[in-house]
Amino acid sequence: MKHSVNRPPTPDAAEDQGKEPTLQEIINIKLIESGEKERLMELLRERLIDCGWKDEMKALCRAHVKKKGRTNVTVDDLVHLITPKGRASVPDSVKAELLQRIRTFLMSAAL
Amino acid sequence: MSGPNEDNNTQLSSHIFGDLLDSIIVDVASECHRIAKLGLDRNLEEEEEEMRLSAQARARVADPSNSSETNTKYVVDIFGQTHPSVATEIFECMNCGRSIAAGRFAPHLEKCMGKGRKARLKVTRSSTAAQNRYSRGSPVSTYSPYSNSTSTNRLSNGTPSVAGEEYSNGTYEEPWNKT
Numbered sequence: 252m253k254h255s256v257n258r259p260p261t262p263d264a265a266e267d268q269g270k271e272p273t274l275q276e277i278i279n280i281k282l283i284e285s286g287e288k289e290r291l292m293e294l295l296r297e298r299l300i301d302c303g304w305k306d307e308m309k310a311l312c313r314a315h316v317k318k319k320g321r322t323n324v325t326v327d328d329l330v331h332l333i334t335p336k337g338r339a340s341v342p343d344s345v346k347a348e349l350l351q352r353i354r355t356f357l358m359s360a361a362l
Numbered sequence: 363m364s365g366p367n368e369d370n371n372t373q374l375s376s377h378i379f380g381d382l383l384d385s386i387i388v389d390v391a392s393e394c395h396r397i398a399k400l401g402l403d404r405n406l407e408e409e410e411e412e413m414r415l416s417a418q419a420r421a422r423v424a425d426p427s428n429s430s431e432t433n434t435k436y437v438v439d440i441f442g443q444t445h446p447s448v449a450t451e452i453f454e455c456m457n458c459g460r461s462i463a464a465g466r467f468a469p470h471l472e473k474c475m476g477k478g479r480k481a482r483l484k485v486t487r488s489s490t491a492a493q494n495r496y497s498r499g500s501p502v503s504t505y506s507p508y509s510n511s512t513s514t515n516r517l518s519n520g521t522p523s524v525a526g527e528e529y530s531n532g533t534y535e536e537p538w539n540k541t
Contacts, residue, residue: 278374288382295382296389305390312394313403321398329391337387338380346379353375 281360291352298345307340308333 272280282288299305315332316324397403419440438444448465455462455474462470 275374275377278378282378291378292382292385296386299386308387308390309394312391312398316394316398316403321401324395324398326388326392326395329395330388333387333391334384337390338383341383349379349382350375353378354371357371357374 278357278360282356287356291349291356294352295345295349298348299341302342302345304337304340304342304345308337311336 279288282291311333312329315329319328449463451464452461453464453467454460455467455470457471457474460470
């Protein structure tokens with residue numbers, strides 16, 4: 252008998268399985284629906300440009316492209332290149348400001 | 363979920379912040395990727411070319427076969443030009459007025475202006491000439507006392523004036539002291 256006969260049944264759509272949406276998912280939906288996520292993204296983008304973070308990341312990308320050659324570079328490469336440095340180099344003030352806004356939102360969303 | 367609400371909130375906030383940051387990182391990477399692929403970053407090409415050329419030049423310099431055999435007179439510079447070892451442009455010497463080749467200018471000045479025996483003799487002549495030049499040309503004579511001066515410095519009506527006074531000689535006195 253083939254092992255494949257014993258495989259578990261194909262899962263149905265997530266709701267039918269009785270999986271409750273996680274708190275995170277609920278919050279995410281609230282963020283998006285209220286438009287707050289968009290506002291937060293714009294705020295973060297603006298702050299990161301102002302403090303030069305975006306330029307630093309672009310410089311890293313350019314250096315990488317120069318090394319590897321234009322034709323060999325993929326978006327994935329660049330994402331993996333930037334992510335650790337990008338996360339580490341966000342200025343504390345920017346991070347604090349965003350966290351504050353997010354916390355305010357969470358509290359107002361009455362959780 | 364266990365733990366006080368505060369902790370949850372903080373953790374959640376950090377997680378949400380991380381999400382936002384990741385999205386922005388992907389945006390930046392995508393933008394850079396686009397620029398690279400479309401060749402919009404013009405500096406990139408130029409720098410590559412220059413690096414290639416500089417590597418070439420360095421190889422040429424480091425190459426031992428080049429240096430000794432080529433006549434140094436015919437060394438080629440980065441634009442491919444050769445220069446004669448003595449510069450040939452011609453200038454007029456500001457001291458004696460003669461036409462001198464640029465490459466011979468420094469030795470000429472040495473003789474013309476000071477170092478040599480012949481130049482010393484010339485110096486005494488020319489310094490008196492320079493003094494005469496200065497004293498004749500100036501509007502205020504060098505050694506006359508202030509009261510005899512007929513220049514515009516004289517202001518017996520008592521109005522103090524500061525303009526132009528800087529140019530007069532060392533024996534100048536304040537106008538209002540002279541009443």
